[in-house]
Amino acid sequence: MELTFWWVIPPAMILAAMVPWRAFRPDPQANARRRPVANADRLTALPEYQAALRRHRRWLAVAALAAGTLLLSAAAAAARPAQLTTIRPEQRNRDIMLCLDTSGSMSSADSAVVKVFAHLATEFDGERIGLTIFDSSAVQVFPLTDDYEYVQQQLKLAGDAFDGNAGSAGFLDGTWNGRGSSLIGDGLASCVNGFPGVDAADAGKQRSRSVILATDNYLSGDPIFTLEQAGALAQDRGIRVHALNPGDFDYGPGPGQPGARLRAAAETSGGTYHPLDSPEAVAGIVRNVQETEAAAMQGAPRAVVSDVPDVPLTVALLSGLVLAGASWRLRA
Amino acid sequence: MTSLLTRVKSKMSLFAHRKARGMLDGQYGSVFRGRSLDFDDLRAYIPGDDVRDIDWKASARHGSPLIKRYVAVRRQTVLLIADTGRNMAAEALDGEPKRDIAVMALGVVGYLAHRHGDVVGLVCGDGTTTRTVPAKAGEAHLERLLQEIDSAATLDSGPSRIEAQLEHVARTVKGRFLLFVVADEATAGPDTEPLLRRLRAQHEILWLTIRDADLAGGTAGQDAFSVADSSALPGHLAAAPAIVEAYARAAAERDAGRQAMFRRTGITVGHVTGSSTVMSGLFALLERHRRAG
Numbered sequence: 001m002e003l004t005f006w007w008v009i010p011p012a013m014i015l016a017a018m019v020p021w022r023a024f025r026p027d028p029q030a031n032a033r034r035r036p037v038a039n040a041d042r043l044t045a046l047p048e049y050q051a052a053l054r055r056h057r058r059w060l061a062v063a064a065l066a067a068g069t070l071l072l073s074a075a076a077a078a079a080r081p082a083q084l085t086t087i088r089p090e091q092r093n094r095d096i097m098l099c100l101d102t103s104g105s106m107s108s109a110d111s112a113v114v115k116v117f118a119h120l121a122t123e124f125d126g127e128r129i130g131l132t133i134f135d136s137s138a139v140q141v142f143p144l145t146d147d148y149e150y151v152q153q154q155l156k157l158a159g160d161a162f163d164g165n166a167g168s169a170g171f172l173d174g175t176w177n178g179r180g181s182s183l184i185g186d187g188l189a190s191c192v193n194g195f196p197g198v199d200a201a202d203a204g205k206q207r208s209r210s211v212i213l214a215t216d217n218y219l220s221g222d223p224i225f226t227l228e229q230a231g232a233l234a235q236d237r238g239i240r241v242h243a244l245n246p247g248d249f250d251y252g253p254g255p256g257q258p259g260a261r262l263r264a265a266a267e268t269s270g271g272t273y274h275p276l277d278s279p280e281a282v283a284g285i286v287r288n289v290q291e292t293e294a295a296a297m298q299g300a301p302r303a304v305v306s307d308v309p310d311v312p313l314t315v316a317l318l319s320g321l322v323l324a325g326a327s328w329r330l331r332a
Numbered sequence: 333m334t335s336l337l338t339r340v341k342s343k344m345s346l347f348a349h350r351k352a353r354g355m356l357d358g359q360y361g362s363v364f365r366g367r368s369l370d371f372d373d374l375r376a377y378i379p380g381d382d383v384r385d386i387d388w389k390a391s392a393r394h395g396s397p398l399i400k401r402y403v404a405v406r407r408q409t410v411l412l413i414a415d416t417g418r419n420m421a422a423e424a425l426d427g428e429p430k431r432d433i434a435v436m437a438l439g440v441v442g443y444l445a446h447r448h449g450d451v452v453g454l455v456c457g458d459g460t461t462t463r464t465v466p467a468k469a470g471e472a473h474l475e476r477l478l479q480e481i482d483s484a485a486t487l488d489s490g491p492s493r494i495e496a497q498l499e500h501v502a503r504t505v506k507g508r509f510l511l512f513v514v515a516d517e518a519t520a521g522p523d524t525e526p527l528l529r530r531l532r533a534q535h536e537i538l539w540l541t542i543r544d545a546d547l548a549g550g551t552a553g554q555d556a557f558s559v560a561d562s563s564a565l566p567g568h569l570a571a572a573p574a575i576v577e578a579y580a581r582a583a584a585e586r587d588a589g590r591q592a593m594f595r596r597t598g599i600t601v602g603h604v605t606g607s608s609t610v611m612s613g614l615f616a617l618l619e620r621h622r623r624a625g
Contacts, residue, residue, distance in 0.1 A: 036423060039547075
């Protein structure tokens with residue numbers, strides 16, 4: 001709590017000290033306006049008069065107290081109390097590409113991922129999101145966009161398709177052309193290429209880029225890009241890969257195991273790796289990833305000065321009301 | 333400085349438009365029953381003159397009643413007793429300073445006494461000091477007395493205590509005088525009644541009470557201050573109905589107690605509320621005294 005105009009306080013204090021001095025100073029001219037009367041004790045000794053005088057004095061005390069409070073709180077408000085806080089503005093210039101392996105073993109995890117993002121998309125403000133699905137070849141369902149209505153609609157379709165609902169089979173068309181299955185390196189490379197202007201060197205306007213890669217890394221076929229090459233590509237372009245693996249069934253800790261290779265690729269790019277025990281865990285992981293990304297992209301701390309006149313002004317209003325009531329009572 | 337006696341006389345002649353000024357003379361003369369065997373002259377009868385003073389033969393000759401005037405054998409002494417304490421600088425019921433009313437009343441009585449050929453003295457003061465002006469005749473002397481009262485009764489005077497003046501008279505004055513006391517609404521204290529009884533045994537006493545300002549109700553809406561200690565009395569406080577009623581009840585009790593005291597001690601009292609009622613109040617007082625005497 002700071003005072004913007006702290007110099008208001010000393011004059012207000014002097015004023016506050018002068019008011020009682022002025023009010024309680026005996027005024028030699030005061031009786032000139034009054035009429036002289038004799039035998040006043042015949043009135044002042046009456047118990048009724050003394051009771052009325054006590055009431056009058058009580059109201060006077062209330063009025064004086066309210067006036068003092070009003071003066072002090074008005075001075076406090078005039079000094080502009082301000083709250084000085086430092087905030088870390090959250091940047092919302094993020095691009096997220098969902099990169100989903102649509103081989104049969106992945107459908108429940110994919111479904112969980114798109115549902116989580118369908119929900120997240122309602123809270124997005126400035127972020128762009130895209131969806132690429134791949135099996136033996138990659139299909140960009142929608143490019144990076146901030147049309148969240150469209151995103152939600154597409155994610156819903158994707159969710160229906162991954163759940164195997166009737167009438168949604170066409171969604172996965174084009175992901176299988178017989179050259180193999182789960183060509184993960186190709187899929188990741190397609191996703192990485194889905195980010196626009198990757199060769200633009202304007203680092204100042206650089207948007208945070210991340211890929212949510214859901215795959216079990218069971219490769220069957222002969223991909224053009226290996227996983228490691230695609231990971232290196234992502235690293236080159238400053239894209240973090242967050243991998244979700246619902247089938248982390250590595251046999252031992254060897255670096256050749258599919259899970260370990262996926263982990264290595266993700267962490268090389270600066271991303272994270274999450275083995276999935278059940279599709280229900282996807283929501284928490286994705287939120288964690290989102291928060292990590294958000295935290296990583298927070299801007300420099302900024303000092304923010306915000307006026308907080310609520311308390312002194314409320315006190316001033318209340319004491320003003322009390323003062324008005326007391327003076328009305330004193331006049332009556 | 334304007335002459336206070338001139339003011340008194342002009343007030344008396346104003347009064348004469350409504351009633352005969354001579355009536356006051358008559359009343360005053362009747363109060364004094366100052367007769368002797370030295371015939372002075374005749375004058376027309378004025379209501380209030382004693383019937384015994386009518387010269388029936390002269391009246392029969394003249395066609396209207398005539399009064400025999402005698403040169404008073406012994407000059408009466410009228411002793412004006414006035415409170416010139418702080419209370420007299422305060423307002424009376426009609427809003428004038430009580431001092432002005434007192435000067436008016438004392439001036440009228442002093443002038444009547446002067447016309448009657450009596451000498452007029454003065455005892456005035458407050459609770460701390462009492463001054464005495466010996467009785468003399470003449471308008472100049474009367475004027476001096478009135479100036480004395482007028483200048484003495486200010487807000488800087490001591491507190492009022494009419495008993496102090498009465499005690500002074502009881503202690504120092506010998507002989508039988510007419511005491512004309514002007515004071516405000518004094519309370520009937522336990523010491524007052526024996527004192528009055530003691531004075532009444534020696535003198536004839538006329539007592540004029542100047543009514544105090546109404547402190548609650550009436551004109552009490554405006555702020556006032558007590559002349560006793562300069563403390564302020566907020567006017568709107570005293571305007572509350574409960575206080576007005578309590579004050580009126582207490583005032584009625586005080587009045588009744590004072591009237592009872594005067595009745596017991598045989599003192600004739602009258603009261604005035606302002607200088608406009610001085611004449612009628614004095615007239616009623618003198619009339620009542622004549623009947624009582």
